[in-house]
Amino acid sequence: MATRQQKKIQTRNTLIKAVLDLVDEGGSFSSISIREITKQAGVVPTSFYRHFESTDQLGLNIVDEIGITLRKIIRSARQADFSGHRMMQESVDLFFDFVQGHKEQFRFMEQGRAGGSRAIRNAVRNELRFFSRELMSDLERLKLIPDMSSADLEMISDLVITTVHSRIIDYLDDADNPIRQQELRHKVVKQLRILFMGTSLWRT
Amino acid sequence: MATRQQKKIQTRNTLIKAVLDLVDEGGSFSSISIREITKQAGVVPTSFYRHFESTDQLGLNIVDEIGITLRKIIRSARQADFSGHRMMQESVDLFFDFVQGHKEQFRFMEQGRAGGSRAIRNAVRNELRFFSRELMSDLERLKLIPDMSSADLEMISDLVITTVHSRIIDYLDDADNPIRQQELRHKVVKQLRILFMGTSLWRT
DNA sequence: AATATAAGAGTACAACTGTACACTGAAATT
């Protein structure tokens, strides 16, 4: 049998998973009760407090997990080392494949960004900013956008991330319509192309 | 005194306003109860059902009101008839002034888009699509983007709307920091400039 | 003037909520 510490971590993960499952089933994080969570996790209500002092605290931990997923996306993209004219399509596909593979996390992120508590909104914002900064450093490193100040590069990275992440909800809501999902990916690619073309004409 | 019909409409509006007030105070629509709403509205809980069969129904009515606000934005922009190199800045300012003036509505919209019920998410999506289509027809009418197919124009309008509306939450969360709000407006203007520059190089 | 209508008030209740408290038993420490 496992050690006490291991078992605790296990239950903790079960609680987090319970929330993500409930969100995936269509629930809204802000209206999920401690009792629903513990029921879903197969644990008694009061046990919750052995791990989190509030649902909000649990939510912040989920945001941390989302951060990990975002880092995985970045790592994958760097390893794949896309190049040439298919680079854009391949990057977008990589991103949405991750969204598909972690739909509960991304649904939670979008919910939290707009409708969570102040703390959760800020946490999500931070993760997105981090993601944007990583993109920025890749744009710099690979010299994908020559002759650009740091401030402008930051602004452009931000625009790219916004363009992509704004479509997450629409993408997930089309889960039963793969054709529309495909079109959506395609649309995003076009939008990013436009945007990158714009950078070549940009002068601060 | 007012007629029975007028009084009914009045209470109905009070209920809607109650929800928007609660959202403005930091509440999440999905977790607001009928009793909270009626309490805020100064009306007995059971009265709620004389007007709406569920909170979701009330929410859909709020989305309709948001639609009206969006139409006002469009009308204002057309009347103002911005032109020249300040056009972009003036349009963005117009938009964010409206956001400022209807913060409860816009907060509700962002919450609903990501965390509402399926019905509410779809309703919000529809309003945003409408908004995007109106922009598209203006781009066409004013020939702001020459030599562009309808499909591409639609895709570009969508990108513009996304870029602007994605910043609503960030903007409202900086309510206590007007300098940051100003910077945010400025950033959006730059992003739109890049994007429009991109369109001039675009070939399907 | 007599009657019908219907918006809002009041009452009631079962289901659910967060959380305080004492308990259990297996794992960790001594």
Added chain:
DNA sequence: AATTTCAGTGTACAGTTGTACTCTTATATT
């Protein structure tokens, strides 16, 4: 081997929830 620790259980309770029901009374209809 004896003791301590502590994750998870069980019980309890006051507050909140949605909603069915009846009642009131001002307005509308006749």
